[in-house]
Amino acid sequence: MDDDWDDGTESTPVVSNVGVASTGGRQFSKGRGYKPVESNDDEWGSGGGGDYESNRPRGGRSDRGNRRGGRGGSDFGDRRGGGGGGGNNYRENNGNSNGWSNNHNDDEWGASKGSDSYDGGHFEGRGRGRGGRGGGGGRGRGGGRNGEGGRNGDGDFGNRDRDRGDDKEEPQRPKEIYVPPERTTDDNIFATTITSGVNFIKLDEIEVNVSGEDIPTPITSFESSGLRPHILGNVLKSGYTKPTPIQKYALPIVMKGRDLMGCAQTGSGKTAAFLLPIINSLLASQEPPVMEESTCQPRCIIVSPTRELAIQIFEQSKKFAHNSIIKTVVAYGGTSVNHQRTVLSNGCHILVATPGRLNDFVKRGHVNFASCGYFVLDEADRMLDMGFLPTVEEMLGHATMPSTGERQTLMFSATFPEDIQHLAGKFLFNYIFVAVGIVGSASTDVEQNIHQVTKFDKREKLIAMLQKNDEKTVVFVETKKIADFLATVLSENDIKATSIHGDRLQREREDALWDFKKGICKILVATGVAARGLDIEGVQHVINYDLPKSIDEYVHRIGRTGRVGNRGKATSFFDSSHDTGLASQLAVILKQAGQEVPDWLGSAGFNSGASDNFGGRDIRGGDFGRAQNFSTTPAEEPEEEW
Numbered sequence: 001m002d003d004d005w006d007d008g009t010e011s012t013p014v015v016s017n018v019g020v021a022s023t024g025g026r027q028f029s030k031g032r033g034y035k036p037v038e039s040n041d042d043e044w045g046s047g048g049g050g051d052y053e054s055n056r057p058r059g060g061r062s063d064r065g066n067r068r069g070g071r072g073g074s075d076f077g078d079r080r081g082g083g084g085g086g087g088n089n090y091r092e093n094n095g096n097s098n099g100w101s102n103n104h105n106d107d108e109w110g111a112s113k114g115s116d117s118y119d120g121g122h123f124e125g126r127g128r129g130r131g132g133r134g135g136g137g138g139r140g141r142g143g144g145r146n147g148e149g150g151r152n153g154d155g156d157f158g159n160r161d162r163d164r165g166d167d168k169e170e171p172q173r174p175k176e177i178y179v180p181p182e183r184t185t186d187d188n189i190f191a192t193t194i195t196s197g198v199n200f201i202k203l204d205e206i207e208v209n210v211s212g213e214d215i216p217t218p219i220t221s222f223e224s225s226g227l228r229p230h231i232l233g234n235v236l237k238s239g240y241t242k243p244t245p246i247q248k249y250a251l252p253i254v255m256k257g258r259d260l261m262g263c264a265q266t267g268s269g270k271t272a273a274f275l276l277p278i279i280n281s282l283l284a285s286q287e288p289p290v291m292e293e294s295t296c297q298p299r300c301i302i303v304s305p306t307r308e309l310a311i312q313i314f315e316q317s318k319k320f321a322h323n324s325i326i327k328t329v330v331a332y333g334g335t336s337v338n339h340q341r342t343v344l345s346n347g348c349h350i351l352v353a354t355p356g357r358l359n360d361f362v363k364r365g366h367v368n369f370a371s372c373g374y375f376v377l378d379e380a381d382r383m384l385d386m387g388f389l390p391t392v393e394e395m396l397g398h399a400t401m402p403s404t405g406e407r408q409t410l411m412f413s414a415t416f417p418e419d420i421q422h423l424a425g426k427f428l429f430n431y432i433f434v435a436v437g438i439v440g441s442a443s444t445d446v447e448q449n450i451h452q453v454t455k456f457d458k459r460e461k462l463i464a465m466l467q468k469n470d471e472k473t474v475v476f477v478e479t480k481k482i483a484d485f486l487a488t489v490l491s492e493n494d495i496k497a498t499s500i501h502g503d504r505l506q507r508e509r510e511d512a513l514w515d516f517k518k519g520i521c522k523i524l525v526a527t528g529v530a531a532r533g534l535d536i537e538g539v540q541h542v543i544n545y546d547l548p549k550s551i552d553e554y555v556h557r558i559g560r561t562g563r564v565g566n567r568g569k570a571t572s573f574f575d576s577s578h579d580t581g582l583a584s585q586l587a588v589i590l591k592q593a594g595q596e597v598p599d600w601l602g603s604a605g606f607n608s609g610a611s612d613n614f615g616g617r618d619i620r621g622g623d624f625g626r627a628q629n630f631s632t633t634p635a636e637e638p639e640e641e642w
């Protein structure tokens with residue numbers, strides 16, 4: 001699962017701090033959300049070592065129990081300009097801390113079993129022997145649990161045993177107690193959005209299929225939508241002048257109290273499609289947050305599969321509810337439980353959460369569903385797949401959860417396979433199905449290019465590609481280890497890169513995203529954890545260094561660019577010894593988006609059509625399945641069932 005806990009039952013292995021901003025001088029200590037470990041903040045916490053209270057670069061020494069080792073040069077010292085002895089901090093970081101495989105399975109994204117690419121020594125030797133430099137950096141987070149485990153100076157990428165995941169003896173990385181900083185303020189709260197692009201207006205040309213009983217008429221403008229003036233003001237301050245198609249349909253549906261399954265392409269404004277009507281109705285009721293003794297009873301609960309997406313929805317909610325009584329709180333793994341519980345103890349109207357952390361709060365009695373009038377699953381197909389389904393079922397089956405029909409349940413995604421739609425149906429009541437365009441199709445604003453590249457040539461090709469231009473780029477890879485490795489290699493080639501994946505500490509994940517957002521690092525190397533939902537201004541290019549296993553993930557990944565009418569570009573390395581399973585579906589996605597399908601992709605039976613699994617229609621069939629087409633212009637691409 002994505003979420004992890006502060007309960008100390010697992011600890012995170014040391015991972016490299018590759019590619020973080022090297023310029024030094026950013027002050028991370030107080031004010032960046034660290035808490036002194038002595039504060040015993042967390043009764044579920046590991047309370048593990050570390051010296052956050054001082055943040056002095058100590059190079060491989062923790063002041064707790066003399067835990068040697070850890071990772072000599074870490075970003076703290078480097079960023080604070082204290083460590084490493086100058087030069088390329090990335091190398092120092094890498095040299096001190098790399099080559100770790102993981103046995104910490106808290107995050108299913110990009111499980112880092114040694115990949116094909118690593119096997120066979122393709123990367124062997126890289127990083128080896130770089131250790132020993134940079135010992136002056138770092139906060140000396142105790143890496144060795146038993147007072148040993150020093151890894152100073154032996155950067156060991158290329159250690160094939162580790163690369164294969166033979167990690168029994170890896171020192172474990174104690175978790176830190178992380179209180180996330182508030183990154184938005186009254187001054188910048190309306191600047192968190194992507195400005196719509198030249199093709200925004202073309203969103204209106206996309207065919208919309210709506211099915212269900214008593215479908216409310218779609219709105220044509222925000223002004224005529226029935227939103228309260230205060231929210232309307234915030235919408236306009238956000239730079240939204242015209243609703244997107246999913247917003248046109250979803251707003252009246254949700255305002256009428258109906259359940260909804262909404263599908264629309266990436267970057268087409270699904271978040272506002274559920275937030276605006278919910279905030280509107282909460283504001284209309286003027287009711288305060290509900291606290292039952294010490295238990296918080298949010299009126300609306302929004303669940304998202306990743307922490308960063310939860311943060312983003314939280315920010316959006318704060319923005320639309322700005323200067324109103326509506327209070328939004330976010331709860332997600334990798335952060336201080338005590339801190340989040342304290343915040344929750346003041347009550348909230350809207351709780352945005354990752355499933356694991358939410359479930360845990362529920363089990364401990366800090367939250368319940370008794371006042372939950374709205375239950376939203378963002379990235380619903382992901383939330384209902386095997387990884388998260390048990391947790392979602394547990395929530396929806398909880399004794400305090402209002403039954404289907406008593407609460408409003410809303411589900412959104414750009415992809416919605418039919419089998420998942422079937423499953424979703426049991427949590428919804430007489431719902432309306434809205435599909436903007438072909439469900440599961442890619443945004444036509446993304447130019448897609450597929451290159452045949454063997455695993456041995458990928459690295460050089462990527463470096464050449466990134467050196468040629470200066471575009472803000474997300475590079476997706478298969479495993480956490482490759483993410484770290486690649487970010488390091490890029491940094492060594494003077495391409496500023498950072499990485500995000502499930503083995504990084506939450507602080508590191510958020511810092512990496514921040515550095516990428518702010519352009520401190522123009523390259524973000526990511527596992528699938530960043531594939532869905534993330535809305536980052538100015539992303540021009542998405543590169544699939546490794547193609548994903550599922551076509552849905554491909555669609556989400558490339559959807560990090562080409563958002564709200566902006567154009568973007570996606571390049572995928574297709575390794576025919578590894579990716580043939582995706583070929584036919586890839587060809588269909590290209591065709592649907594009006595892109596050229598390379599001959600070689602269409603050959604060898606690759607282009608054999610597609611399955612019916614993509615959920616392009618309302619699976620209820622009968623009257624429901626007979627979609628009502630509200631589009632004024634025909635779809636550019638014929639709808640295929642596959």
Ligand SMILES: Nc1ncnc2c1ncn2[C@@H]1O[C@H](COP(=O)(O)OP(=O)(O)OP(=O)(O)O)[C@@H](O)[C@H]1O
Nearest residue numbers: 193194240242244266267268269270271533535564
């Ligand atoms: N009506 C609008 N006018 C202008 N910009 C908008 C409008 N609606 C949403 N946006 C902006 O478009 C961007 C994408 O929106 P959002 O993140 O909700 O897309 P999404 O459909 O949820 O994408 P994904 O499927 O990738 O999660 C955001 O920056 C959002 O602020």
